[in-house]
Amino acid sequence: MDEKLIKKIRSAEIICVGTELLMGHTLNTNAGYIARELAELGIPSYRQTVIGDNVDRLLLQIKESASRSDLVILTGGLGPTTDDLTMETAAKAAGLPMAFHEESYRALTKIFERFGRVMTENNMKQAVLPYPAEILPNTNGTAPGAMFDCPAPNDEDPQHAASLILLPGPPSEVVPMFTLSVRPILEELAPFRFRTAYVHLIGIGESAAETRVKDLIDAQINPTIAPYASEGECMFRVTQRIDTDQDPDLLTPMLDELKIRFGEHIYEIGTRSMKEVAYDLLLAGGKTISFAESCTSGMVSSELGDIPGASRVFTGSVISYDNRIKRDVLGVSDEILSSYGAVSEECALAMAQGCRDLMKTDIAVSITGIAGPEGGSDEKPVGLVYMAISDSEGTSVQKMQAVGNRMRVRRVTTLQVFNMIRKRLL
Amino acid sequence: MDEKLIKKIRSAEIICVGTELLMGHTLNTNAGYIARELAELGIPSYRQTVIGDNVDRLLLQIKESASRSDLVILTGGLGPTTDDLTMETAAKAAGLPMAFHEESYRALTKIFERFGRVMTENNMKQAVLPYPAEILPNTNGTAPGAMFDCPAPNDEDPQHAASLILLPGPPSEVVPMFTLSVRPILEELAPFRFRTAYVHLIGIGESAAETRVKDLIDAQINPTIAPYASEGECMFRVTQRIDTDQDPDLLTPMLDELKIRFGEHIYEIGTRSMKEVAYDLLLAGGKTISFAESCTSGMVSSELGDIPGASRVFTGSVISYDNRIKRDVLGVSDEILSSYGAVSEECALAMAQGCRDLMKTDIAVSITGIAGPEGGSDEKPVGLVYMAISDSEGTSVQKMQAVGNRMRVRRVTTLQVFNMIRKRLL
Numbered sequence: 001m002d003e004k005l006i007k008k009i010r011s012a013e014i015i016c017v018g019t020e021l022l023m024g025h026t027l028n029t030n031a032g033y034i035a036r037e038l039a040e041l042g043i044p045s046y047r048q049t050v051i052g053d054n055v056d057r058l059l060l061q062i063k064e065s066a067s068r069s070d071l072v073i074l075t076g077g078l079g080p081t082t083d084d085l086t087m088e089t090a091a092k093a094a095g096l097p098m099a100f101h102e103e104s105y106r107a108l109t110k111i112f113e114r115f116g117r118v119m120t121e122n123n124m125k126q127a128v129l130p131y132p133a134e135i136l137p138n139t140n141g142t143a144p145g146a147m148f149d150c151p152a153p154n155d156e157d158p159q160h161a162a163s164l165i166l167l168p169g170p171p172s173e174v175v176p177m178f179t180l181s182v183r184p185i186l187e188e189l190a191p192f193r194f195r196t197a198y199v200h201l202i203g204i205g206e207s208a209a210e211t212r213v214k215d216l217i218d219a220q221i222n223p224t225i226a227p228y229a230s231e232g233e234c235m236f237r238v239t240q241r242i243d244t245d246q247d248p249d250l251l252t253p254m255l256d257e258l259k260i261r262f263g264e265h266i267y268e269i270g271t272r273s274m275k276e277v278a279y280d281l282l283l284a285g286g287k288t289i290s291f292a293e294s295c296t297s298g299m300v301s302s303e304l305g306d307i308p309g310a311s312r313v314f315t316g317s318v319i320s321y322d323n324r325i326k327r328d329v330l331g332v333s334d335e336i337l338s339s340y341g342a343v344s345e346e347c348a349l350a351m352a353q354g355c356r357d358l359m360k361t362d363i364a365v366s367i368t369g370i371a372g373p374e375g376g377s378d379e380k381p382v383g384l385v386y387m388a389i390s391d392s393e394g395t396s397v398q399k400m401q402a403v404g405n406r407m408r409v410r411r412v413t414t415l416q417v418f419n420m421i422r423k424r425l426l
Numbered sequence: 427m428d429e430k431l432i433k434k435i436r437s438a439e440i441i442c443v444g445t446e447l448l449m450g451h452t453l454n455t456n457a458g459y460i461a462r463e464l465a466e467l468g469i470p471s472y473r474q475t476v477i478g479d480n481v482d483r484l485l486l487q488i489k490e491s492a493s494r495s496d497l498v499i500l501t502g503g504l505g506p507t508t509d510d511l512t513m514e515t516a517a518k519a520a521g522l523p524m525a526f527h528e529e530s531y532r533a534l535t536k537i538f539e540r541f542g543r544v545m546t547e548n549n550m551k552q553a554v555l556p557y558p559a560e561i562l563p564n565t566n567g568t569a570p571g572a573m574f575d576c577p578a579p580n581d582e583d584p585q586h587a588a589s590l591i592l593l594p595g596p597p598s599e600v601v602p603m604f605t606l607s608v609r610p611i612l613e614e615l616a617p618f619r620f621r622t623a624y625v626h627l628i629g630i631g632e633s634a635a636e637t638r639v640k641d642l643i644d645a646q647i648n649p650t651i652a653p654y655a656s657e658g659e660c661m662f663r664v665t666q667r668i669d670t671d672q673d674p675d676l677l678t679p680m681l682d683e684l685k686i687r688f689g690e691h692i693y694e695i696g697t698r699s700m701k702e703v704a705y706d707l708l709l710a711g712g713k714t715i716s717f718a719e720s721c722t723s724g725m726v727s728s729e730l731g732d733i734p735g736a737s738r739v740f741t742g743s744v745i746s747y748d749n750r751i752k753r754d755v756l757g758v759s760d761e762i763l764s765s766y767g768a769v770s771e772e773c774a775l776a777m778a779q780g781c782r783d784l785m786k787t788d789i790a791v792s793i794t795g796i797a798g799p800e801g802g803s804d805e806k807p808v809g810l811v812y813m814a815i816s817d818s819e820g821t822s823v824q825k826m827q828a829v830g831n832r833m834r835v836r837r838v839t840t841l842q843v844f845n846m847i848r849k850r851l852l
Contacts, residue, residue, distance in 0.1 A: 020654040022471065024461030025661070028454060031476065035450030045448065046483060050457065050474035057472060081636045081653065082643070120637050140830075172830050210507045211546055217508070227507065228446040235451070291745075297731025298724030301745050305723025308799055308832055316751035318744055319717075319727045325742035325785065329755075359751065373734055404566075404598050406734055 008191040009163070012038055012071035013047040015061060017086045018169055021076070022052040029171050030075040037178060042190040043071065053083040062093040066152035066162035071186075076169035078143035080122040087146065090164050091130035094150040099131035104144045111142055136165075136181040141173040147185070163189075195223075195240040195251050199258050200268040202419055206234045212261055216254075223250050232412040233274070267422060275303050278418040281425040282313040282363075289421070290359035291317040292330055292351040294342065295369040295385060299414045315361045320351065330354035341380070343368050345397045348386035352397075356390045363391045363424070365417055371406045385413050389420055434617040435589070438464055438497035439473040441487060443512045444595055447502070448478040455597050456501040463604060468616040469497065479509040488519040492578035492588035497612075502595035504569035506548040513572065516590050517556035520576035525557035530570045537568055562591075562607040567599040573611070589615075621649075621666040621677050625684050626694040628845055632660045638687055642680075649676050658838040659700070693848060701729050704844040707851040708739040708789075715847070716785035717743040718756055718777040720768065721795040721811060725840050741787045746777065756780035767806070769794050771823045774812035778823075782816045789817045789850070791843055797832045811839050815846055 014034050020026040031048040038045045046069070051061050058077075065072045077086030091098055105127035112119040126143050129135055136145035145168065151161045165182060167174050201209060206229035210217065213236070217225050223240040236258065240250045255269060268277050282289055291300050301317040304310050318329050323342050326332040331354035332347055340346040351366035369385030376382035383402040388395055400416055402409040440460050446452040457474040464471045472495070477487050484503075491498045503512030517524055531553035538545040552569050555561060562571035571594065577587045591608060593600050627635060632655035636643065639662070643651050649666040662684065666676045681695060694703050708715055717726050727743040730736050744755050749768055752758040757780035758773055766772040777792035795811030802808035809828040814821055826842055828835040 019652060020656075021458070022461060022474065023465050023654075023663075024458035024463075025654050025663075026656055027458055032447070032450035032453055035448060037450075039449050046478065046480075048448065048476035052472065054472075079655075080633045082640075083652075120633060122633065122637065172834055207506045207546060207548065211548065214508075226445060226509070228449075228451050229505075230446075230452055237449075237451075293724070296728070297736065297740070298719070298727030298743060298745070299731070301724030302722070302728045305725070305745075305747070305797075305836070306833065310723065311747050314723070315748040316744065316746045316755070317724060318755075319724070319731075319742045321731070321737050322741040329742070329744075329784065358755065371731075407732065408598055410728075410731070 009043050009070040009186070009189045010191050011069045012043050012045040012073065013049070013065050013069045014045065015065060015072060015074045016048065016050045017053060017058060017074060017077040018050075019052040019054075019083065021050045030167075030169070030174050033171065033175065034073055034075070034178065037183065038186075040196075041183070041186050042192045042194045043186060053077055053085055055085050055089050058086065058089045059093055062090055062150070062164070063152060066093065066150045066164065067154045067160065069162055071163050071165070071189075072150070073165045073167065073182075075167045075174055078126065078145070078166065078168045080120070080126055080142065082122070086166060087129065090146075090150070090166055091148075094130065094148055094164065096130040096133065096148060098128050101127050101129045101131075101135060101144070104129060104135060104137075107137065107144070108142055136167070136177055138168060138173055138177055139180070140176055141168055141170060143168040143173070145177055145181070147182075193242050195242055195249070197238045197251050197255055197269055198271055199236040199238060199255065199262075199266060200233065200272075200274070201235065201262055201265045202233050202267050202274065202415075204234065204262070204265045205229075209234050209236075209262070209265075213258070216257065223254050225254070231408065232415045267419065274415055274418045274422070276307065278421040278425070279304065279307050279310070279313060281422060285425055287313065287362040287425070288315050289313055289363045289365065290315045290355050290361040291417075292355035292364065292366040293317060293319045294321060294326070294351070294367060295371040296367045296410050296413055296417070297321060299410050300365070300367065300417050303414055303418075315359050318355060318358065326351060330358065343370055343380050343384060343386065345386055345388075345399070348388035348397050349390075349395050352388035352390035352395050363389065363421070365389050365421065367413060367417060369400075369402075369409070369413065371409045373406060383409050385409070385416075387413070387417055387420055389424055391424065435469050435496040435612070435615045436617050437495045438469050438471040438499065439475070439491050439495045440471065441491060441498060441500045442474065442476045443479060443484060443500060443503040444476075445478040445480075445509070447476045456593075456595070456600050459597065459601065460499055460501070460604065463609065464612075466622075467609070467612050468618045468620045469612060470617075479503055479511055481511050481515050484512065484515045485519055488516055488576070488590070489578060492519065492576045492590065493580045493586065495588055497589050497591070497615075498576070499591045499593065499608075501593045501600055504552065504571070504592065504594045506546070506552055506568065508548070512592060513555065516572075516576070516592055517574075520556065520574055520590060522556040522559065522574060524554050527553050527555045527557075527561060527570070530555060530561060530563075533563060533570070534568055562593070562603055564594060564599055564603055565606070566602055567594055567596060569594040569599070571603055571607070573608075619668050621668055621675070623664045623677050623681055623695055624697055625662040625664065625681065625688075625692060626659065626698075626700070627661065627688055627691045628659050628693050628700065628841075630660065630688070630691045631655075635660050635662075635688070635691075639684070642683065649680050651680070657834065658841045693845065700841055700844045700848070702733065704847040704851070705730065705733050705736070705739060707848060711851055713739065713788040713851070714741050715739055715789045715791065716741045716781050716787040717843075718781035718790065718792040719743060719745045720747060720752070720777070720793060721797040722793045722836050722839055722843070723747060725836050726791070726793065726843050729840055729844075741785050744781060744784065752777060756784065769796055769806050769810060769812065771812055771814075771825070774814035774823050775816075775821050778814035778816035778821050789815065789847070791815050791847060793839060793843060795826075795828075795835070795839065797835045799832060809835050811835070811842075813839070813843055813846055815850055817850065
């Protein structure tokens with residue numbers, strides 16, 4: 001890369017280009033991914049912008065961003081179609097010409113050969129790139145990325161130039177390109193370094209959690225504490241800024257204080273999600289698990305199945321939407337179904353036991369409830385869920401009243417299922 | 427609302443406030459949701475910005491956005507904690523004082539009573555709001571929203587003022603507030619109106635699809651055609667701008683042309699997703715369905731279960747990660763498992779038949795494959811998937827080679843399963 005770029009990056013921002021993002025047809029996961037990577041690298045990022053495939057607005061945006069930030073990462077608009085204009089527009093902002101790039105052309109030809117597809121004329125465009133630039137190869141798609149300098153003077157520095165990094169739109173291409181090509185470059189350019197810990201809490205709301213550490217937040221200098229809430233759980237990010245690896249450890253005393261204040265609400269100090277914590281406990285204990293899912297209809301199983309290697313602990317599940325399946329496959333008695341109903345402690349217990357017998361796993365978990373929007377009553381409102389867990393020591397049941405729409409009820413229930421597994425295995 | 431606001435909105439932008447968004451800890455779904463709503467309303471939106479909980483930067487951003495757009499919708503930062511500063515900052519940008527709002531205070535008190543929780547002092551803050559403003563009640567959370575005028579002269583109009591609309595952060599609060607309070611206001615203020623149709627395609631790539639209609643796109647004036655690609659499928663948005671309902675229908679001739687060019691690649695002209703198309707066909711045909719899932723591990727069942735009323739067609743599923751479940755629960759023979767393996771045509775066929783026998787449904791679908799990243803071989807690479815469908819007319823199997831990581835393989839497979847159901851029911 002250009003010698004001029006070897007300077008510390010004090011600030012970054014992200015521009016995601018694409019009318020499909022601007023119209024809300026595609027969910028923008030790139031901005032969050034890159035933001036997390038920048039945070040890990042210790043590069044402060046202050047802004048994310050979504051803008052359509054419009055040359056004039058994009059050109060203005062690149063110039064504006066380049067003038068106030070040292071690094072501007074763009075995603076999207078590198079595709080082969082006529083509305084993909086990011087590469088030309090960024091080159092224009094930087095005052096660079098476009099030139100045919102032999103190596104990228106050869107890579108493109110190979111991709112089309114491998115998939116046995118015919119290269120259309122508009123694909124050719126993806127081998128025409130700014131010059132000079134550092135070209136970033138794309139091992140998962142046809143569009144190469146690029147990194148180059150964009151002169152953009154500002155009030156403080158008439159020599160100011162931002163580094164532009166252009167990546168394609170599809171997340172499945174962005175992630176490997178960032179990992180292989182971008183991160184190694186940025187690691188050299190980060191201005192500070194951080195020691196960071198994430199403290200994950202369950203069973204306490206964001207507001208109550210913050211109130212409990214208000215004195216620590218008010219007094220914070222280094223390390224800092226920031227609360228984050230997400231669906232059904234919350235988190236504190238504790239960050240110590242360091243100059244060298246020899247700096248004294250200020251994180252551990254703060255984490256110890258949080259442990260005292262939150263006790264069993266803490267399910268993880270690290271980056272694992274609740275399901276990963278549960279999975280690791282299952283793996284460490286050499287336990288197998290199965291599920292009998294009704295209202296979650298496979299969401300718990302699917303979430304566990306997301307984890308590579310899930311099959312080492314996960315045997316299988318029965319999704320029993322229909323009561324007939326609860327009876328015929330899981331062995332829930334007609335008496336339970338008629339006396340207590342499918343959404344009841346009794347049914348949850350019988351489902352878990354039946355599932356464990358059928359699947360022959362060390363642990364079986366059942367979920368039955370009312371996800372809504374229909375099917376609720378005064379006695380059994382929407383959001384009422386029973387979860388039971390069965391192992392060699394017995395079977396126990398837990399009642400929960402979730403709040404929110406169908407999707408939220410199912411997601412919060414899924415989180416609680418993994419929490420129940422975690423608590424059983426601790 | 428303020429009389430001054432009764433003017434046509436020519437441009438809008440969205441600002442999402444929250445350090446958790448800026449750091450990438452929370453996925454930004456609000457921007458996309460509001461963008462889609464604005465598009466439906468015929469209000470052009472040109473920009474989405476994510477910014478942290480920082481008063482100075484937020485104030486600058488609001489002023490900048492207000493000066494170039496007629497409408498600025500903000501989400502986030504209305505919570506009770508000390509870093510929630512959007513309401514005060516927006517009031518400051520608009521030059522409005524903050525005042526105690528009796529009605530919002532009463533609503534807050536009621537919410538805490540209903541959940542039997544104690545109101546902390548920082549919750550009180552949510553009843554202190556800009557004055558004068560249109561207060562938007564929040565039926566799903568503690569933070570009310572607000573709408574007010576923000577004077578922001580620009581080069582073209584020294585009298586320019588933008589309408590600011592402030593909404594909370596959680597999507598489960600944003601959606602009902604937008605629907606109940608915001609949309610009715612904006613309907614009156616949209617500058618144009620549109621007739622829009624979405625043409626959803628499967629089995630053809632974005633580049634090939636665009637090439638096939640390049641002449642139409644190059645010649646477009648009204649209606650316009652825009653292509654969008656997402657995982658495993660692509661879409662055209664066809665939009666006719668109209669002045670009155672009496673304008674001649676220019677959409678139908680264009681849709682007829684697209685039908686001729688894409689034929690069976692079109693699975694939907696409308697807003698339904700593939701799974702909704704499959705669900706509606708099942709419902710219309712009075713058919714019940716069950717699944718035997720291996721590599722998708724419940725994702726197909728969970729996706730179908732997302733649809734309210736899914737239980738009308740969906741009986742249940744067996745997730746058979748372990749071969750023992752394929753054999754003992756689904757009745758796949760040892761011979762098939764040992765001679766052909768779990769990932770084979772033969773196993774998929776036996777799983778579908780066994781599932782249909784067990785679940786007693788009209789249709790059963792099986793999925794077995796290698797999601798990766800481990801478990802692949804030269805003969806059976808990662809991404810190889812077999813899907814079989816069984817009904818009273820017989821059982822057939824389909825082979826697919828998916829490309830991408832574990833999540834993508836599972837998601838593209840799930841899409842193809844619903845497509846297979848759709849094709850069987852047509």
